Structure formats: C-alpha cells, structure tokens
Amino acid sequence: MVGLGHSRGRGKGYMSFSIEAVGIGKGENLPPSILQPTPLFPPVEHKPVPLVMGEEGEYMLALKQEFRGNMKNLPFYVRPAISKKDVERYSDKYQNSEPSDNTIEWNPDRGSWFSLMIGFCPFLSVTDTSLSTRVDKEEIIHNLEVGITLEEEVTSDEEEGEKKKQEEEQQDGEDEYDEEEETDYIMSYFDNGEEFGGDSDDNMDEAVY
Amino acid sequence: MTAQEVRLCGLLLQEHFGEVVERIGTHLLRGGAQNLRTIANETNTPLDLVKKSLCVLVQHGACDFGSGRRGPGSPVEYRASCERVLRVLRYPRYIYTAKTLYGDTGELIVEEVLQRGHMTMSNTVKTVADRLTHNMEEGRSMEYSEVVSAFSKLVETHFLQRCPPVAEMGTAATSTTPATPSTPAAPASTAPPTAESNPDCYKLPHVTLIGRGKRRRSSDDSEEQRGGKKAKMDSESCGDEGIYWLVNFERFHQHFRDQAIISAVASKLDQTSSEIVRTMLRMSEVTTTQTAAYTQPLSANEIFRSLPPNYSISRPILDQYLSLLVDDPMEFVGKSGDSGGGMYVVNLQRALANLARATLESVVQERFGSRSARIFRLLLRKRHLEQKQVEDFAMIPAKEAKDMLYTLLSENLVQLQEIPKTPDHAPSRTFYLYTVNQLPTARLLLQHCYKTVANLIERRLFETKENKRLLEKSQRIEAILASLQASGAEPEQLTEVEEMITAPERQQLEALRHHINKLDSTENQVDETVFLLESYIFSTKTK
Numbered sequence: 001m002v003g004l005g006h007s008r009g010r011g012k013g014y015m016s017f018s019i020e021a022v023g024i025g026k027g028e029n030l031p032p033s034i035l036q037p038t039p040l041f042p043p044v045e046h047k048p049v050p051l052v053m054g055e056e057g058e059y060m061l062a063l064k065q066e067f068r069g070n071m072k073n074l075p076f077y078v079r080p081a082i083s084k085k086d087v088e089r090y091s092d093k094y095q096n097s098e099p100s101d102n103t104i105e106w107n108p109d110r111g112s113w114f115s116l117m118i119g120f121c122p123f124l125s126v127t128d129t130s131l132s133t134r135v136d137k138e139e140i141i142h143n144l145e146v147g148i149t150l151e152e153e154v155t156s157d158e159e160e161g162e163k164k165k166q167e168e169e170q171q172d173g174e175d176e177y178d179e180e181e182e183t184d185y186i187m188s189y190f191d192n193g194e195e196f197g198g199d200s201d202d203n204m205d206e207a208v209y
Numbered sequence: 210m211t212a213q214e215v216r217l218c219g220l221l222l223q224e225h226f227g228e229v230v231e232r233i234g235t236h237l238l239r240g241g242a243q244n245l246r247t248i249a250n251e252t253n254t255p256l257d258l259v260k261k262s263l264c265v266l267v268q269h270g271a272c273d274f275g276s277g278r279r280g281p282g283s284p285v286e287y288r289a290s291c292e293r294v295l296r297v298l299r300y301p302r303y304i305y306t307a308k309t310l311y312g313d314t315g316e317l318i319v320e321e322v323l324q325r326g327h328m329t330m331s332n333t334v335k336t337v338a339d340r341l342t343h344n345m346e347e348g349r350s351m352e353y354s355e356v357v358s359a360f361s362k363l364v365e366t367h368f369l370q371r372c373p374p375v376a377e378m379g380t381a382a383t384s385t386t387p388a389t390p391s392t393p394a395a396p397a398s399t400a401p402p403t404a405e406s407n408p409d410c411y412k413l414p415h416v417t418l419i420g421r422g423k424r425r426r427s428s429d430d431s432e433e434q435r436g437g438k439k440a441k442m443d444s445e446s447c448g449d450e451g452i453y454w455l456v457n458f459e460r461f462h463q464h465f466r467d468q469a470i471i472s473a474v475a476s477k478l479d480q481t482s483s484e485i486v487r488t489m490l491r492m493s494e495v496t497t498t499q500t501a502a503y504t505q506p507l508s509a510n511e512i513f514r515s516l517p518p519n520y521s522i523s524r525p526i527l528d529q530y531l532s533l534l535v536d537d538p539m540e541f542v543g544k545s546g547d548s549g550g551g552m553y554v555v556n557l558q559r560a561l562a563n564l565a566r567a568t569l570e571s572v573v574q575e576r577f578g579s580r581s582a583r584i585f586r587l588l589l590r591k592r593h594l595e596q597k598q599v600e601d602f603a604m605i606p607a608k609e610a611k612d613m614l615y616t617l618l619s620e621n622l623v624q625l626q627e628i629p630k631t632p633d634h635a636p637s638r639t640f641y642l643y644t645v646n647q648l649p650t651a652r653l654l655l656q657h658c659y660k661t662v663a664n665l666i667e668r669r670l671f672e673t674k675e676n677k678r679l680l681e682k683s684q685r686i687e688a689i690l691a692s693l694q695a696s697g698a699e700p701e702q703l704t705e706v707e708e709m710i711t712a713p714e715r716q717q718l719e720a721l722r723h724h725i726n727k728l729d730s731t732e733n734q735v736d737e738t739v740f741l742l743e744s745y746i747f748s749t750k751t752k
Contacts, residue, residue: 051727051731053730057734060301060730061729061730061733063320064301064732067300067304068225070324076325077226077227078226078229078261080227080228080229
C-alpha cells in the first residue's frame with residue numbers, strides 16, 4: 001500500500017521503455033483515440049461487380065433450389081432419432097414418438113458392396129431396435145424376478161384378452177404397463193389433454209352426471 | 210483437405226443430407242481412414258445412425274471403403290473424398306448442360322441420377338417417364354423408348370458411365386487361411402478401382418423396356434398405393450440388376466473447359482475463329498485423354514472438311530484464320546507440323562493457364578483498383594522487379610506505388626525475394642525483388658473462393674433461421690389456400706385467408722426471398738471461378 005505512491009512524483013509520463021524505440025517520434029501527432037468499438041466489417045473501397053443474371057442464371061438458380069428441396073424428401077436425408085422438443089415433458093417417457101426418419105423405405109440396392117462393409121449388422125431401423133430392446137428387457141426381468149414375472153404374465157394375459165387389435169399400440173401399452181419403469185398409473189394418466197374435446201360438437205346444455 | 214474445404218464440405222453435406230451425415234462426413238474428412246467403431250465412439254453417435262450415414266455417403270460416391278491398415282483381418286476402413294463432396298456445388302451446372310445438349314429428357318435423367326447417387330437404367334427410365342408424363346397435358350404420356358434413346362445418347366457421349374465393380378477384397382478377408390507375410394497382398398485391394406478401368410464402362414445393357422409413363426393423381430391415393438405395390442412386383446427383372454450408372458463428372462468438366470476456351474477465343478478474336486476452335490475440339494473429343502496438354506494434331510484439310518455447313522469459308526481464308534490463331538499471344542492454337550496443309554493442335558494446358566491468369570488479374574483489379582492491377586500484370590510478365598523498376602515501368606508515382614505494393618504484399622498476392630550481396634545479409638546491401646508466382650497465387654485464390662461459398666451458405670442459413678417464423682406462417686397459409694381452392698371456396702374466403710399475412714410481412718417475405726436468391730446465384734457464379742482455378746491447378750499437377 002505504501003509503495004504504490006512511489007512513482008507518482010518522479011516526472012510526467014515516466015514509462016519503463018523509451019517512446020522513440022516504439023516508433024513515435026518526439027512531438028509527432030499521435031492517431032486520435034478511438035471512442036467506439038471498431039466496425040464489424042472493414043470498409044470496402046471498391047464495390048463488387050453486380051451479379052450476371054441472365055436467363056441461364058435464373059434457370060440454374062431455380063434448379064439449385066429445387067434440388068435442395070427434393071433432397072430433403074428423399075430417404076437419404078438422415079434425421080436424428082430424437083426430435084428436439086421445446087420443453088421437456090414428463091409424459092415423454094411414456095409416449096412413443098414416431099420415428100421421424102424415412103430411411104426405412106430405402107435399402108441399399110447394391111447388395112454386393114453392402115455385404116462387404118464388414119462390421120455391419122443387417123440393416124436395422126429405429127423401431128426394430130427399440131422393440132427388440134423391449135423384448136430383451138422383458139426377458140431380463142423374467143430371469144431375475146421369478147415370482148413377479150408370474151404375476152406379470154398373468155396380468156399381461158388378462159390384458160390380451162381384454163384389449164383388441166391395433167397390435168403395436170396395444171403392445172406398447174401393455175409393455176409399458178407395469179414393466180417399463182414400473183409405474184402404477186395407466187397410460188391415460190400421462191395424456192396431456194391435447195387430443196381431448198375433439199368431438200364435442202353438440203350443444204352442452206345438458207349437464208353430465 | 211484444407212480447413213476451408215472441410216468447412217464447405219460440412220455445409221454442403223448438412224444442406225443435402227442432414228446433420229447426422231454432416232457430422233460423420235466431417236469427422237471422416239478430418240481424420241482420414243477410420244473404421245466403424247472409431248467413428249461411432251469419436252462422434253458419440255449411435256451405431257445405427259453411423260451405418261445409415263455411411264450408406265448414404267457410399268451411395269453418393271463420397272465415401273470409399275477398403276480393408277484396414279493392419280492387413281486383411283482388420284476391420285473395414287472408410288475414407289471420405291473431399292473433392293467429390295465439393296462437386297455438389299456444381300450440380301445445377303451439370304443439369305443445365307444436359308438440358309442444353311439433350312433437352313428436357315436428358316436434363317431429368319441427369320437430375321435423377323445425381324439425386325440418387327447411382328441408379329439402374331430401368332429405374333431411371335421409369336422415374337423420368339413418370340415425371341415427364343406428370344408435366345404433360347391430360348391424356349398424353351411419355352414413351353419409355355424415347356427416354357431410353359436419350360439415356361443411350363448420354364452413355365455414348367460418355368456423360369454417364371457404369372459404376373466400377375466392387376473390389377474383391379471380401380474374399381481375402383473372409384478366407385479361412387490366414388495370410389502369411391510372404392504372400393503378396395491381393396492386387397485388387399490396394400487401390401479402389403475407378404470407373405474407367407472397367408472395359409464395359411460405356412456398354413449399354415440389353416434391356417427391353419416397353420411401356421409408357423404413369424400419371425400420378427393426388428386424388429386417388431389408395432389406387433396409387435396399390436399401383437406402387439404392383440410396380441415393385443413388376444420391377445423384377447428388366448435384365449439389368451446390378452448394373453448401376455453414375456454421372457461422369459470428368460466428361461462434363463471437359464465440356465465446360467472446351468466452352469470456356471471457345472468463348473475466350475470468341476471474345477478475343479471473332480466468331481469465326483471460335484467456330485474453328487470449336488470444330489477442332491469437337492473432332493478431338495474422343496481422342497484426347499483427360500489430362501493431355503494438347504489435343505491430337507489435326508491437319509488443315511480435316512478441319513476444312515469438318516467445319517459446320519453454315520460456316521462456308523473458303524480454304525485460303527481458313528488458312529489465314531489458323532495462322533492468326535497461332536500468332537496470337539494467348540497461344541490457344543499451335544502449329545505442330547506442315548503435312549496435310551499444316552498440322553494444328555489446341556494447347557489445352559496453355560489455354561487453361563491463360564484463363565487462370567486472366568481470372569487472377571481481374572480479381573486484383575476488382576479488389577484493389579486498376580493501378581494495382583497494372584502492377585500485378587507487370588510483375589506477372591517481368592517476373593522479378595525491384596521497387597524502383599516497378600515505379601518506372603508502371604508509370605505510377607513512387608509513394609502510391611509503394612503503398613499499392615505493400616497492400617498486395619500483405620494480401621499475399623505478391624511475394625518478396627531477397628538476394629543478398631554480402632554473406633551477412635545486411636538490409637542495405639540486399640536486393641529486394643517483388644515477384645508473382647501464378648500457381649501458388651491460384652491456390653490461394655481457390656481457398657478464398659471456398660471460404661466465400663461457405664460464408665454465403667452460412668449467411669443464407671442465418672437469414673432463413675432469422676425469419677423462420679414468418680416462413681412457416683406463409684407456408685401454412687399457402688397450404689390453406691391450396692386446400693380451399695381445391696375444394697372450391699368462394700373468392701371472399703380466399704381473400705380473407707390471404708389477408709392473414711399483413712403488408713409489412715409481405716414486404717419482409719419479398720426482401721427475404723430476394724436475398725436468398727441473390728446468395729444462391731452468387732454461389733453458382735463463384736463456382737464458375739472455382740472450376741477454372743481447379744482445372745488449372747489439376748492440369749499442372751500431372752506433368
């Protein structure tokens with residue numbers, strides 16, 4: 001604290017190096033001090049030449065934009081399996097999001113090179129893997145907990161007897177019921193009410209008891 | 210594989226194939242050859258997505274696979290090709306060229322093959338016939354035979370070629386006997402076979418395709434589904450399973466190069482000279498290899514016979530034109546002998562070098578002004594000059610010349626060469642010579658071009674993202690309008706829906722569309738410069 005005031009009285013503008021060495025001569029005009037941040041882009045002295053836009057240019061432009069648009073619809077456009085949602089919802093765990101990529105339609109035709117890419121398992125789509133993992137999970141649970149599996153088998157049989165077609169949805173429903181994450185709630189508990197109220201067209205004068 | 214190239218490739222992959230493929234592709238481009246597990250681990254992508262992306266990349270020829278470095282037993286390694294991905298930028302030019310040469314049918318064939326990477330002939334013909342039928346009036350449809358004839362023409366002129374046969378390295382890997390160190394490696398596995406190495410490269414398969422294009426109606430969806438299933442069952446055997454066709458980019462590049470030379474001659478001399486050069490190039494299309502420095506010698510008699518019939522010039526006039534072309538400082542045409550009335554060649558390499566030089570000069574002129582361009586041209590011509598000599602030859606006052614030279618030097622367009630007089634390299638006793646080397650400068654400009662295109666794409670993506678809400682709203686309203694019109698609504702309803710977009714929003718949309726169009730067409734034009742510079746650099750590589 002005491003030593004801070006030491007160099008104050010030594011003389012104006014005392015610096016540890018000589019100013020001449022840096023290149024600023026004695027008494028020379030220094031550049032004006034900058035009062036605002038430097039501009040984002042350097043100033044352009046020579047403006048660029050305008051674009052050549054003839055019929056050919058416009059046709060190629062249309063081709064380019066069409067091509068880009070078409071590529072988005074082809075099966076070659078690989079989308080990540082998880083679609084980004086704006087807010088994480090608790091019901092996400094219990095609802096199946098549809099597979100958003102359409103590569104299921106495309107199988108590489110060139111069987112010869114395909115089989116040569118050693119290390120490749122047969123082409124699996126996203127839903128296949130998820131179903132197979134569910135089946136594996138079932139098996140694991142069966143092997144680990146014998147008593148509970150008997151109970152689960154009984155309940156799943158009952159469910160099969162009760163519910164009818166729409167196999168996949170029902171399968172998912174019964175798989176998730178009790179086995180997935182072991183919740184006590186049925187699937188409709190996790191409905192967020194978005195599909196509700198679609199068919200109430202008649203007048204609601206009568207009260208519902 | 211410079212940083213700018215990888216960045217541009219990443220953006221192109223993202224636009225055309227999605228983010229997943231972009232991540233895998235960029236990783237492969239940066240890291241060289243890798244096997245499946247490494248890619249999956251280092252990019253933190255689930256294995257099935259990696260497989261899908263690799264399939265997409267191989268389908269489009271951007272990625273190649275081969276046996277691993279540790280010999281036949283190691284896992285397969287994948288390599289991405291930067292050059293191939295950069296071709297995506299030029300797709301509109303290829304499609305447009307096919308249109309000018311072979312009409313709408315040719316255009317659609319090339320577009321379909323480019324979109325799918327590679328396709329069988331029967332598939333292409335069917336899809337193109339369907340698309341053409343869709344655009345025709347009611348009641349008319351496109352015959353398969355017309356499409357087949359356009360396809361054959363494309364193959365005959367080498368614009369389409371067969372896919373190279375797959376390397377037989379699989380047999381070496383799956384054989385039970387382990388490879389001993391003494392046995393030589395299988396010859397097919399070292400380098401991937403190119404399309405040209407296949408002798409059947411341009412042979413059309415014997416396929417009988419009889420039928421007409423089907424018109425797809427959006428109203429009967431169920432019928433279309435059933436029709437689709439039926440089509441799948443019908444495509445059993447048109448006889449060309451396993452024969453896939455892809456676009457021969459090198460042939461298109463040859464065509465572009467010829468066009469560039471012809472237009473350069475036309476603008477430097479006149480129309481007739483350009484016709485003569487066009488004739489010479491057309492005659493040597495099939496005899497010139499891709500990397501030749503000049504075409505095969507052609508005698509003046511042959512040229513005279515092959516001139517187009519509407520260009521009836523007499524023989525002495527042709528000789529005069531040819532001697533004019535030979536004497537021109539641009540050196541497009543050279544004389545290689547005197548037999549047959551004079552043997553003439555087109556100097557392809559020299560022409561490309563001149564075109565690249567003109568590009569460099571024009572870039573300097575547009576960025577730094579005409580006086581700096583004068584200095585640049587001077588240095589190109591005179592090779593090494595001292596600062597005093599530059600000022601004298603260019604006739605520019607000393608202070609400004611110094612300024613311009615230093616600006617060019619800081620941009621790396623001009624280099625400084627030191628020649629010491631004394632062994633101690635004292636600055637007062639050293640010559641400092643300014644010089645311009647054309648090849649490194651061309652490479653530098655090429656990298657600038659890649660950076661430019663990448664910046665243009667990023668700006669376009671940014672503009673689209675900024676106005677995403679507005680774009681979505683306008684798309685929704687268009688969809689509503691279309692459905693209302695299809696179901697026959699009154700005009701008041703239509704105007705009511707149209708008014709949902711306010712006037713300032715409309716203006717904003719219009720401005721956005723204008724900007725995006727401008728950015729897109731700029732990309733196309735920068736690609737023309739990229740092509741010139743790439744061709745020049747490539748022609749100097751193969752000596």
